[in-house]
Amino acid sequence: MELKQLRYFLEVHQEESFSKASEKLHVSQPALSKVIHQLEEELDIRLFDRSTRHLKITGEGEMIRKHAQKVLRDVEDLTKAANEIKFRKKGSFTFGLPPVIGSSFFPSIIASFRKQYPEAEMHIVEEGAKIMEQSLLEGNIDVGVAILPVDEEQFEVRPIVKRELLLVVSKEHLLAGRENVTMKELEHERFLMFRKGFSLYDRVREGAIQAGFEPVIEHESTQWDFLIELAMADLGVAFLPETVVKKANLHDVAVLSVTDPSIHWNLALIWRRQSYQSHAAEEWVNFVEQAFQHMEEGDVLL
Template sequence: MELRHLRYFVALAEQLNFTLAAEKVHVTQSTLSHQIKQLEDELGSRLFERESRKVTMTQTGEAFLERARNALREVDEGLWSVRMAAEEMSGVVRIGTTHTFNMRIIPQCISVFVARHPSVRVEVMEMSGDDIAESLARGGLDIGVTYKPQNASGLRFEALYTEEMMLAVGLTHPFSKRRFVRMSELHLQKIVLLPRSFATRALLDECFRMANATPVVVAEMNAIAPMMELVSSTDIAAIVSEHATRREDVRMIPVESPTPTRAPGLMWRTEESRSPAARAFASIIRSVCAEASHDRRRASSRAATRKKPNQRQDSNPVSS
């Protein structure tokens, strides 16, 4: 499969007319038809249904279209980045990010970016995922770094990695010595959560439902730092990202059955080309996150090797 096959496929999918699609990609109609047939043969599935005067897409074609568009977009952006690499960038790149990213990933990315592109100013605004989506939609940001919000219409979301959420408790909490906690054990436990307007809250509510657990939600807070402060001085627990700010007075405990997981990622407007500076910053974010994920997997592998076979079999509220 070559890039031209994808470009011809997308053109025909958009036009649903061989004559118009051939004109768009500057080839003859017979060449286009032959190339589409080659692609279908390689995939082993029909992408279009051809009738005498009508072309329609098959279910396979519909499923393949988004992937093909994404692949072409990445290639085109890569080519653009190569062309711009030799030119000095300027201007401003505006980043919207959630607290977790702003504490860890974004400062590291800025350090790398300003060293490479000193003529570009970086503006970072810490916001909720929904606020980032809204600001992107109206052109107030160039890139969002967040968890996928509930309303992301008109925006493209690119997952960077998958992370687990963990139970955060103070040192005197009954669960503080536990190696892990099952979601069902949080039934009637006092807990502080994000408000219901957050996508993460919907995820946690679904996990509680699956475990048939109803915690006592004593407070809702829209920021992690005050949640951790509350947890540290009370018997109230929280469920936060495994990458939340670590404190010596708070224990982070894995949650199981089910384990809440979410995927942070990049977000930008679908129908608008990003500036060279925004493309460059997004590339650095991908690299930093990929390296961090690799380090976490390596650390987890070492920990699993050291773990005793019966280490995670204790399900009593307090370990012996």
């Protein structure tokens, strides 16, 4: 059974004439008669009494008419609801946010989005970027923030931030008076790292290996402020994003740039390729992109 059959049936009843209904529907009368005949065969019910001079609906047809009207009203309601969801950005989605990134950028953006789109339901999941990528692939998260690079064969990517990691050392450290240092010069240092499962862990380790050594890891943490405290106590050297360093208390530490290689901290919104995204999720992606563009133009993130 098709919706077209029900619409044609109701129009014939309304006009009490196949010829008038065919004109209104812009179909030929034979085509209209064929559709109604197919519907009668499918239902095994005679819908119209064609034996009289004026076309009349049968008793059984009248009962079917009431159901047909309800079906078409429900379809109209569904279409209206879909349009409302689309244009009012309703719907729900799960947003994956690594803790170090969330504390740097997103509280104000999330608050602005919820104010502008109160009917959009956002669930926030905090976990390391590498673990989050797997959650995206498994469908547990709809949209997440990643530290580039990621596998672009598996993920759609929308870049939002380009930064570098900086080195934080105690003011008592031998490097404290310098502005920059090469990665090779850190070969014998003790590294204070974000925990495995965080992309920052991989970026720092990869940079050290590229410089020719395996880093000695003194401690791993999920908290950037704790890593600064450890560096302040001269228990090792810590690599932290520029944005974290800018907002931290740096009275008893020194901050250096790292070269050969420099370690990039480029962020992007990502989601699984060919996955369905609600209109709310799509609007969130656009909202975040625009927010970061405005912040960059205003130099807020530097």
